Amino acid sequence: MSGSPAGPVLVLLDHTADGMLRPAVLELLTLARGLAPDAVVEGAWVGGDPGPALGELGEQGLVSVHHLDVGVAEPHLTPVVAQALGALVTATGARLVLGVSSFENKEVAARLGVATGAGVVTDASGLELDDDGAAVADKTVFAGTWNTRCVVTAPVAVVLLKANAVQAEPASLVTSPAVVEHVVEIGELALRQTLVERTERAGSGRPELGAAQVVVVGGRGTNGDFGPVEALADLLGGAVGATRVATDEGWIAHDAQIGQTGVTVAPRLYIGAGVSGAVHHRGGMQSAGTIVAVNSDPEAPIFEIADLGIVGDLFVVLPQAIEELRRLRG
Amino acid sequence: MKIVVCVKHVPDIQSERTIGDDGRVVRDGGDGTLNELDENAIEAALVLAETHGGEVVVLTAGPADAVDAVRRGLQMGADEAVHVLDDALAGSDVFGTAAVLAAAIGLVEEEGPVDLVVTGMAALDGLTSMLPAALAAELGIAQLTLASAIDVVEGSDGTRVTVRRELDHATEVLSAMTPALVSVTDQANEPRYPNFKGIMAARKKAVTTFTLADLGIEPAAVGSSGSRTRVLSATARPARENRVLITDDGEAGRTLATYLVDNKLV
Numbered sequence: 001m002s003g004s005p006a007g008p009v010l011v012l013l014d015h016t017a018d019g020m021l022r023p024a025v026l027e028l029l030t031l032a033r034g035l036a037p038d039a040v041v042e043g044a045w046v047g048g049d050p051g052p053a054l055g056e057l058g059e060q061g062l063v064s065v066h067h068l069d070v071g072v073a074e075p076h077l078t079p080v081v082a083q084a085l086g087a088l089v090t091a092t093g094a095r096l097v098l099g100v101s102s103f104e105n106k107e108v109a110a111r112l113g114v115a116t117g118a119g120v121v122t123d124a125s126g127l128e129l130d131d132d133g134a135a136v137a138d139k140t141v142f143a144g145t146w147n148t149r150c151v152v153t154a155p156v157a158v159v160l161l162k163a164n165a166v167q168a169e170p171a172s173l174v175t176s177p178a179v180v181e182h183v184v185e186i187g188e189l190a191l192r193q194t195l196v197e198r199t200e201r202a203g204s205g206r207p208e209l210g211a212a213q214v215v216v217v218g219g220r221g222t223n224g225d226f227g228p229v230e231a232l233a234d235l236l237g238g239a240v241g242a243t244r245v246a247t248d249e250g251w252i253a254h255d256a257q258i259g260q261t262g263v264t265v266a267p268r269l270y271i272g273a274g275v276s277g278a279v280h281h282r283g284g285m286q287s288a289g290t291i292v293a294v295n296s297d298p299e300a301p302i303f304e305i306a307d308l309g310i311v312g313d314l315f316v317v318l319p320q321a322i323e324e325l326r327r328l329r330g
Numbered sequence: 331m332k333i334v335v336c337v338k339h340v341p342d343i344q345s346e347r348t349i350g351d352d353g354r355v356v357r358d359g360g361d362g363t364l365n366e367l368d369e370n371a372i373e374a375a376l377v378l379a380e381t382h383g384g385e386v387v388v389l390t391a392g393p394a395d396a397v398d399a400v401r402r403g404l405q406m407g408a409d410e411a412v413h414v415l416d417d418a419l420a421g422s423d424v425f426g427t428a429a430v431l432a433a434a435i436g437l438v439e440e441e442g443p444v445d446l447v448v449t450g451m452a453a454l455d456g457l458t459s460m461l462p463a464a465l466a467a468e469l470g471i472a473q474l475t476l477a478s479a480i481d482v483v484e485g486s487d488g489t490r491v492t493v494r495r496e497l498d499h500a501t502e503v504l505s506a507m508t509p510a511l512v513s514v515t516d517q518a519n520e521p522r523y524p525n526f527k528g529i530m531a532a533r534k535k536a537v538t539t540f541t542l543a544d545l546g547i548e549p550a551a552v553g554s555s556g557s558r559t560r561v562l563s564a565t566a567r568p569a570r571e572n573r574v575l576i577t578d579d580g581e582a583g584r585t586l587a588t589y590l591v592d593n594k595l596v
Contacts, residue, residue: 016499076502078463079473102498103459103476110460113425114467119558120424122458140567141457142347147567150353154558192472193510196492197503210498214596236596254496254517260454261367261516263498269595279343283457290595291570292586303575308589312578320583321590328591 007093008042009035012085012108013065014100015045017200019052024100024211026168028161029060032098033171035129042066042092043177046084047075054177061171064178066092070186076198078104079190082111087184089116089156096135098127101160101264102210109158119154123264124161125287135159143260143279144286163211164266201255207239209256214238215267215288217258219281221274221295221314224251228318229273235322241265243281259284273314277302294318331384331482331489331508333375333446334438336431336465337368337403339396340455347455352554353561354421355455357393364399367450369406369521374514375448376407376522378482384445385409387438391419391430397537404532405524411537412438418542421554424460430552431461432468433545445489445508451476451515462513472506478517 009032014022032041043050043057043065050057050065057065068084075081085108089097097112099105101123109120126138135157139148152159209215216233218226220243233240241263242256258265260283270288275281277293277300285291286305293306294314303309310317341347345361375386388403390396391414400411414434422430435444447469452459466473474480477493492505493512524532542549550556576582590596 022499076500077504078475079467082467104497106459107463107473107475110424110428110463111467113460113558114428114464117558120458120460121559122460136562141349141564142455143343145347145567146349146564148349148353148561148564150559150561152559189467189470193474193504193506195502196505198500199502200500236590255498260457261451269590283343290593292589294582294586298577305570306575307570307573308586309573309575310578310582310586311575312582317578317583317586321586322583324584324587325590325596328587 007095008040010042010044010088010092010094010097012097012099012105013043013045013050013053013057014102014105015048015053017048019048019050021053021056022100023168023208024163026056026060027163027166028098028100029062030168031127031161031166033061035127044068044085044088046070046081050179054179057177058175059170061173061175062177063175064180066180066182069181069183071183073186073191074195077190077193077195078107079111079193080186082108082115083186083190084184086112086115088182091182095133095156097156097158099158099160101162105160109160112158116156117154118156118158119152120158120160121150121152122160124159125165125266127159127161140287143283162264162266164213206233207237209239209241209258210263210265212239212265213267214269215241215265216271216273217241217243217275218246218252218273219243219275220245222246222251224249226252228315232271232318232322235325236269238269243275272302273318275302276300277305331379331382331445332387332442333379333384333448334387334389334435334444335368335371335375335403335408335448336461337371337388337390337399337450338365338453339363339390339392339399340365340453343454349561349564352421353564357395362395362398364402365450365453367452367454367516368399370514370516370518371448371450372403372406372408373519373521374480374512375446377519378446378480382482382484387412389431389434389438390414391427391434393420400537401532402524404535405528406522407528409535411535412540413537414540414545416542416549418549418553421557422552423557423559424458424464425558426552426556428461428464428468430542430545430547431465433547434540435469437540437545443509446491447471447511449511449513451513462511466511469511472510474504474506474510475513477512477514480512480514480518
């Protein structure tokens with residue numbers, strides 16, 4: 001890390017409908033500040049009023065937030081976001097755009113790449129700049145079994161980072177971000193699809209699965225009883241996840257599914273209960289810091305990657321662990 | 331209704347997958363297969379063609395082995411197959427691939443307009459999930475991505491496609507008139523297995539091969555030379571060290587609690 005990118009580093013500020021920042025954005029801002037000593041970090045906010053988030057953005061030392069007003073266009077449509085962001089890249093001369101790695105942002109990045117010629121890395125677990133200021137990103141592939149490092153050779157780089165790639169920290173200097181207004185004319189191509197309906201999922205009261213530090217997961221072995229899994233997650237302040245079998249059986253909502261086609265998690269601690277560890281599931285959790293597995297089948301593939309594997313009945317082991325943790329914590 | 335399904339030939343996820351010194355996925359291990367998630371795309375296209383009438387063309391770009399992917403599509407019931415085969419494709423990034431597929435769809439359109447382009451939600455080798463949106467942008471058509479349910483209504487003013495999709499924080503319903511691109515998730519359907527009749531019928535179906543010259547694409551614009559990223563290093567992740575496996579003797583719950591506390595994980 002030494003070279004500095006020309007133009008600002010733009011961070012796409014994912015937010016809720018009522019203007020609250022998604023927590024993983026704070027990690028991006030922390031990472032962006034540290035990219036180069038003279039890095040200029042600016043926010044990109046599509047739709048709505050950024051007002052409610054300015055306090056939090058100021059704690060991240062952000063000097064300016066670009067508010068991209070898309071008029072009557074639907075700001076949740078990814079082609080609309082991509083076009084607005086493309087206009088901002090041109091207007092600011094930004095050479096690096098950062099975003100949280102999500103399904104929506106992958107679509108945004110893909111369209112931004114087609115429109116601007118930018119090179120894209122998704123699901124990055126780390127990022128630095130080389131001597132020429134080019135973006136160099138780390139990424140694990142093949143269900144977490146390979147580590148790769150790649151450089152973006154195109155003039156503009158878009159890097160989407162996985163949650164937990166860095167620890168969010170406040171900036172040493174708190175700022176009052178200035179809001180820079182842009183009105184973006186959205187073209188016909190971005191309006192070819194319409195959003196008929198959008199239902200934001202209600203929070204579970206637990207941390208967000210993709211960003212949680214602790215994730216407790218239930219699989220086939222729960223037989224539909226997530227009681228012990230939820231109890232352990234709540235004791236540890238963690239999120240609850242599930243395998244494909246558990247969501248297909250309707251034991252828990254589909255959005256709890258961890259795996260290659262579901263949510264990818266990289267928590268400090270992963271605890272799998274009754275999870276066999278099929279390759280599809282491993283692809284979504286193998287970069288966890290510590291992996292603990294409880295399964296009654298000694299042949300379960302998850303034991304091949306577990307730091308602590310326990311062959312046993314989860315309905316016995318988890319309650320005992322909960323009781324002991326309560327005792328140890330006094 | 332004419333439907334083009336874009337599919338990819340990838341290393342079997344159950345096999346030992348590797349990356350070569352050139353930073354590319356090793357694709358000649360003989361363990362290649364049709365990307366599992368593309369089976370959902372083929373299934374969705376076949377059901378739409380069965381319900382609304384029409385034909386299904388499966389399309390792939392890739393090395394000689396990749397023809398297996400479109401053949402599998404023919405066995406499942408697709409009518410035609412197109413394979414873009416050119417040495418210069420090796421090392422293409424998602425943008426090179428999208429440009430090639432868009433040009434190939436352009437050639438398919440010479441025999442009649444394409445109403446729908448269908449893809450899977452991701453390829454299980456790269457998993458970037460970017461191809462569907464990039465392809466829709468290249469083609470200049472609507473994108474209805476990550477569909478877990480698809481509804482097609484033919485009206486007097488054209489054909490409307492409506493999809494439901496599950497995102498990290500929300501459920502959405504998107505809608506557009508054709509032509510449109512739809513990507514489907516593994517929740518969308520249960521792909522059929524080719525039956526004997528399908529396998530026999532597929533033998534009689536030809537696979538049309540296009541080169542980059544046929545598509546009017548300069549070799550330098552795709553492949554490694556056209557790629558906007560370059561792999562600097564790729565290493566197999568070392569196995570986790572000091573792993574412990576115990577069998578519950580009545581104390582494993584307490585052992586687990588102690589382990590978490592000792593390792594400062596709680």
